[in-house]
Amino acid sequence: MKKRIVLLPGDGIGKEVINSAKDVLNAIAEEYNHTFSFESHEIGGAAIDLYGTPLPETTVDACKQADAVLLGAVGGPKWDSNPSHLRPERGLLGIRKALDLYANLRPIKGFKNLLHASPLKEEVVSGSDLLIVRELTGGLYFGTPSERRDNGNSVVDTLVYSRQEIERIVDKGFQAAQQRRGHLTSVDKANVLESSKLWREIVEEKKAQYPDVAVEHVLVDAAAMKLITNPTQFDVIVTENLFGDILSDEASVITGSLGMLPSASLNENGVGLYEPVHGSAPDIAGKGVANPVAMILSAALMLRYSFQLNDEAKVIEDAVQAVLDAGFHTGDIQVPEGRLVGTAEMTKLIADYIKSQNASK
Numbered sequence: 001m002k003k004r005i006v007l008l009p010g011d012g013i014g015k016e017v018i019n020s021a022k023d024v025l026n027a028i029a030e031e032y033n034h035t036f037s038f039e040s041h042e043i044g045g046a047a048i049d050l051y052g053t054p055l056p057e058t059t060v061d062a063c064k065q066a067d068a069v070l071l072g073a074v075g076g077p078k079w080d081s082n083p084s085h086l087r088p089e090r091g092l093l094g095i096r097k098a099l100d101l102y103a104n105l106r107p108i109k110g111f112k113n114l115l116h117a118s119p120l121k122e123e124v125v126s127g128s129d130l131l132i133v134r135e136l137t138g139g140l141y142f143g144t145p146s147e148r149r150d151n152g153n154s155v156v157d158t159l160v161y162s163r164q165e166i167e168r169i170v171d172k173g174f175q176a177a178q179q180r181r182g183h184l185t186s187v188d189k190a191n192v193l194e195s196s197k198l199w200r201e202i203v204e205e206k207k208a209q210y211p212d213v214a215v216e217h218v219l220v221d222a223a224a225m226k227l228i229t230n231p232t233q234f235d236v237i238v239t240e241n242l243f244g245d246i247l248s249d250e251a252s253v254i255t256g257s258l259g260m261l262p263s264a265s266l267n268e269n270g271v272g273l274y275e276p277v278h279g280s281a282p283d284i285a286g287k288g289v290a291n292p293v294a295m296i297l298s299a300a301l302m303l304r305y306s307f308q309l310n311d312e313a314k315v316i317e318d319a320v321q322a323v324l325d326a327g328f329h330t331g332d333i334q335v336p337e338g339r340l341v342g343t344a345e346m347t348k349l350i351a352d353y354i355k356s357q358n359a360s361k
């Protein structure tokens with residue numbers, strides 16, 4: 001198979017972990033006779049520094065013409081006091097919107113031998129396997145830009161959702177539940193927000209189309225509590241943009257680190273973008289210690305969802321599992337034992353495992 005992949009390294013550890021994804025994909029290409037070509041483009045702070053904008057046209061065009069896009073992370077203290085339109089995060093929101101990537105899938109599964117790496121009790125996290133389906137192109141993130149009022153002392157952010165925007169993400173939630181364990185939790189704040197009331201109505205309407213899926217509604221505050229007291233009760237969670245952002249970082253504690261969570265940002269039939277859930281981690285950037293697993297597992301999701309290379313995706317996931325099982329881990333995984341390695345070594349272990357597996361076939 002021949003595929004063109006656009007890499008958007010971005011900033012901070014994004015620039016480091018994107019190389020890990022590339023190395024692992026090169027191992028897959030070599031072993032399974034594929035041709036992956038890579039083309040890098042700027043986004044975020046790196047693009048601001050070079051071109052004066054967080055999302056150059058050339059980047060958008062390249063993504064539109066690619067077979068799939070891998071993104072590292074954007075942002076950092078250097079740009080934190082920039083005006084809104086010149087913030088790195090604007091580049092990320094812009095590419096999500098430009099490609100209409102409304103469905104963000106964030107799978108969360110504890111790795112067996114790392115259950116004790118979670119600050120949660122091992123018996124609480126054991127058996128957790130959930131998927132957060134986050135709406136990604138609407139809500140508060142994309143409200144009408146507000147101007148400061150009242151001499152700078154008041155501001156407005158608007159939360160807009162149309163029926164069509166809610167319907168398409170809710171459908172994704174139901175469909176994901178059908179392919180998993182048949183349980184959908186819709187998370188909202190319908191006791192307060194109008195947008196959540198419409199959201200809940202639509203979920204109720206859609207139920208009839210998916211009789212094989214059991215649905216429950218949970219308010220977001222309670223969902224935040226349940227996620228870390230009894231995560232095994234969840235199969236698929238479908239929710240709006242901001243709630244999904246917050247709940248997924250929270251859910252990462254199940255796996256022991258934010259550095260473990262991959263994601264897929266998808267539209268109807270066009271190009272998909274694959275990005276770790278974590279950010280640019282300025283506190284560890286440039287040190288070669290970032291956990292590449294979230295980025296590498298995002299590359300596996302790309303193989304599965306964009307290229308239908310299910311076996312190859314599984315090979316990557318098995319390789320990550322095997323390397324973790326062998327006790328190797330980066331510093332973000334808080335375990336007393338095991339073998340502490342950096343980004344490059346962790347990546348090489350995973351790529352080498354992929355090569356060794358094929359040789360033994």
Ligand code: NAD
Pocket residue numbers: 013072073074075076077089092258259260275276277278279280281282283284289290291292294332
């Ligand atoms: P962050 O996710 O960058 O980091 C939070 C904490 O987790 C830090 O202590 C960091 O060291 C650690 N961490 C995250 N990923 C890790 C990894 N792979 N390996 C080891 N440790 C890891 O969140 P933040 O500090 O709140 O934000 C930093 C910047 O990143 C901000 O500018 C923010 O806007 C941006 N951000 C970008 C994205 C993205 O590009 N998708 C996502 C979240 C935050």
Ligand code: IPM
Pocket residue numbers: 075089092093245277279
């Ligand atoms: C994420 C990030 C982004 C978001 C930021 C950087 C805009 O936190 O991908 O989870 O909130 O969507």
Ligand code: MN
Pocket residue numbers: 245246249277
């Ligand atoms: Mn986030």
